[in-house]
Amino acid sequence: xxxxxxxxxxxxxxxxxxxxxxxxxxxxTAGSTTQLTLSADxxxxxxxxxxxxxxxxxxNTYSVSGTTVTFDAAIGAGVSNVExxxxxxxxxxxxxxxxVGTAQLADLSxxxxxxxxxxxxxxxxIDAQVFTSSGTWTKPSGLVFAIVFVTGGGGGGGxxxxxxxxxxxxxxxxxAIEVLLASELGATETVTVGAGGAGATSGGSAGSTGGTSSFxxxxxxxxxxxxxxxxGGSDAQGGVGSGGDINIYxxxxxxxxxxxxxxxxxxxxxxFGGLTGGRIDGSGTAGVGYGAGGTGTSSSNNAxxxxxxxxxxxxxxx
Numbered sequence: 001x002x003x004x005x006x007x008x009x010x011x012x013x014x015x016x017x018x019x020x021x022x023x024x025x026x027x028x029t030a031g032s033t034t035q036l037t038l039s040a041d042x043x044x045x046x047x048x049x050x051x052x053x054x055x056x057x058x059x060n061t062y063s064v065s066g067t068t069v070t071f072d073a074a075i076g077a078g079v080s081n082v083e084x085x086x087x088x089x090x091x092x093x094x095x096x097x098x099x100v101g102t103a104q105l106a107d108l109s110x111x112x113x114x115x116x117x118x119x120x121x122x123x124x125x126i127d128a129q130v131f132t133s134s135g136t137w138t139k140p141s142g143l144v145f146a147i148v149f150v151t152g153g154g155g156g157g158g159x160x161x162x163x164x165x166x167x168x169x170x171x172x173x174x175x176a177i178e179v180l181l182a183s184e185l186g187a188t189e190t191v192t193v194g195a196g197g198a199g200a201t202s203g204g205s206a207g208s209t210g211g212t213s214s215f216x217x218x219x220x221x222x223x224x225x226x227x228x229x230x231x232g233g234s235d236a237q238g239g240v241g242s243g244g245d246i247n248i249y250x251x252x253x254x255x256x257x258x259x260x261x262x263x264x265x266x267x268x269x270x271x272f273g274g275l276t277g278g279r280i281d282g283s284g285t286a287g288v289g290y291g292a293g294g295t296g297t298s299s300s301n302n303a304x305x306x307x308x309x310x311x312x313x314x315x316x317x318x
Contacts, residue, residue, distance in 0.1 A: 022082040031077035038067045042086035045069075049086070052079045125317040132290075132310055137189045137215070140315055143182040147314040150221045151175045151270050152239040153194035153210030154287040154306030155253060157296035158227035161204035166265035168236055170197055170207045170293030170306045171224030172250025175271035176241030178219045189216035191311050194223045199284050199294045199303030204229045207294065210239065213309040219243035224268055224306060227253045227296040236293065238268055251275060253293050267293030267304060274307060 020039050024030045042048050045064040050057045052075065062071045075082060129137060155170025173194060194211025210223020222239035238250030251268030267287050269275035274289020284297040287307030294304025 017085055017087055020084045020086075022084070024080045028075055028082065030075055030079050033075050034071050034073070036069045036082065036084065038064075038069060038084055038086065040086075040088045041067050042088060047087045048084055051083045052076060053081055054083075125315075127315045127317060129313045129315065130310065131191045131193055131312075132308065134190075134192045137191050137311075137313055139182065139185055139187050139189075140317055142317045143185070144316050144318050145179060145181050146185065146316065148178050148180060148215050148219060148244075149175060149271070149310070149312040149314075150177075150213045150215050150219050150241065150244070151272060151291040151309040151311075152213045152221040152223035152250070153196045153309040154250070154267060154270065154274070154291050154293040155210050155224035155226040155236050156197035156199040156207030156306045157253070157265065157267060157284045157294040157303030158206045158229040158236075159200035159203055159284075159296065159301075159303045160298045161230060163298045163300050166298050167200065167206075167229050167296035167303065168227035169253035169265050169267035169276070169295045170199070170210070170227045170287070170304070171236040171238040171253040172268035172270035172274065172287075172293050173210050173213070173223045173291030173306075173309050174221040174239030174241045174250050175248040175291070176219040176221045176244030177246040177248070178215075178244040180218065184218075186216065189218070191215055192220075193311055194221075194291075194309040196287060196291075196294070196306030196308045197223060197226045199286070199305045200226075200229065200296075201302045203299035207236075207296070207303055207306070210291065210293075210306045210309065212239075213311055215311055215313070221247075221291075221309065223309065224250045224253065224270075224291070224293050226306075227265075227267070227293070227303065236268070238270075239291075250291060251293075254296065265296035267295045267306065269293075270309075272310065276304065 152173030158167030197208035207226030214220035225236040236253030241247035270291030274292025284304030290310035
């Protein structure tokens with residue numbers, strides 16, 4: 001079957017008909033000419049229809065190679081006109097880059113079946129790097145984006161001057177959470193993990209503030225304050241994130257007791273939890289979650305140390 005017009009369902013190409021006319025004495029010599037040259041390559045004799053003075057010729061009486069039609073026998077002596085109708089392929093038009101916008105697309109015109117394999121990027125791997133100490137993050141090959149969590153160190157607990165009450169607990173470190181495209185990240189980023197604050201070891205001493213954690217210059221989080229040492233003060237203040245899409249405060253440490261009126265001496269938790277309880281007549285408890293504060297205590301015991309912070313990087317890789 002030939003396709004002289006429309007769309008060839010086998011090749012999925014658009015075709016248009018062309019007609020070449022050949023006159024005896026001008027384009028051929030009746031009785032001796034065995035070849036004619038078409039104006040374009042039809043690709044196959046199946047795409048050509050030839051008539052001698054309006055009478056269609058069987059395709060088994062001629063062959064086509066490129067633009068040349070060769071007849072099995074010379075064109076008859078009485079033929080005055082030869083007409084060849086054939087098709088040529090018109091390549092599908094390709095829009096220029098950036099020329100097709102939303103307005104040119106019909107609603108629901110693009111379906112999954114019409115998308116070439118691999119045309120839409122998929123996420124093949126979701127990985128995570130956890131930094132519990134300072135180091136260097138290296139961008140993995142194929143990274144699409146990353147979600148970074150940065151938590152500062154917890155504050156250490158304070159120590160009361162005597163055994164009558166407990167000093168304040170250390171506060172939790174703050175947290176910054178940021179979504180970063182691969183293009184926003186360097187080949188490497190310096191990771192700093194804030195240390196936990198030391199718990200007080202002498203009566204009437206406050207705990208140390210936790211260290212600041214950071215991910216390059218992109219986001220950071222301060223550590224929680226150390227717990228106070230005597231009554232009448234305020235809670236130790238939690239650290240806070242900075243530069244993230246979400247910036248979170250750590251929990252405050254416990255309020256100081258007034259002398260003779262013991263109160264809880266818990267350390268504040270961070271985004272990762274770790275709210276820590278303690279007793280004024282027992283040894284201080286260290287923070288148990290990333291960035292958690294240590295508990296306060298009385299003069300007969302040492303206060304709990306804050307827990308170190310953490311930097312977590314979730315990596316989404318194509």
